[in-house]
Amino acid sequence: MKELIKIQSELKAPKNQFNSFGKYKYRSCEDILEAVKPLLLKYECTLTIHDEVKEVGGLVFIEATASIQKDLEGRTVTAQAGIDPNRKGMDIAQSFGSSSSYARKYALSGLLLIEDSHLDPDASNDHTAKAPVKVAPTDEQFAYIVRYLNGTEAQRKQALEAMTKYNFNKEQKETLDGLI
Numbered sequence: 001m002k003e004l005i006k007i008q009s010e011l012k013a014p015k016n017q018f019n020s021f022g023k024y025k026y027r028s029c030e031d032i033l034e035a036v037k038p039l040l041l042k043y044e045c046t047l048t049i050h051d052e053v054k055e056v057g058g059l060v061f062i063e064a065t066a067s068i069q070k071d072l073e074g075r076t077v078t079a080q081a082g083i084d085p086n087r088k089g090m091d092i093a094q095s096f097g098s099s100s101s102y103a104r105k106y107a108l109s110g111l112l113l114i115e116d117s118h119l120d121p122d123a124s125n126d127h128t129a130k131a132p133v134k135v136a137p138t139d140e141q142f143a144y145i146v147r148y149l150n151g152t153e154a155q156r157k158q159a160l161e162a163m164t165k166y167n168f169n170k171e172q173k174e175t176l177d178g179l180i
Contacts, residue, residue: 064103079106
């Protein structure tokens with residue numbers, strides 16, 4: 001389906017939502033739908049999504065199916081999300097709704113080739129904010145910092161800012177301590 005390939009390559013669905021508790025950005029099912037609607041119109045395609053509640057081995061889950069079609073040709077992708085009826089802070093309707101949104105988002109992501117699972121806290125179940133990794137400065141970077149610590153007030157400010165990005169060895173720390 002040529003139109004799907006064009007939609008996949010043109011679609012831009014930025015992460016416009018922010019989870020203030022987990023301190024991460026994400027995109028919702030609604031964000032994806034808003035981004036794809038103009039492309040569906042442009043290429044005269046129809047997108048449908050539907051959910052089905054299923055149970056396997058005592059586990060209840062939502063299976064969402066996203067389908068795109070033009071004339072008689074189309075493609076379909078499914079995704080699942082478990083339902084926890086005892087989820088703290090949610091009643092049963094909210095639990096089903098949350099699982100539906102999640103499954104729909106991933107069905108759409110699969111259909112439209114929105115791939116970011118390695119960066120997605122929902123996919124990795126890792127909602128912790130990550131501190132930037134500090135690396136050892138190169139000799140050139142360390143020399144720059146020393147030179148700027150001895151420079152103008154603006155240069156000194158730049159050097160102090162740059163220092164927050166590096167992990168200095170004992171000798172470098174002693175040199176810097178003498179300049180600060």
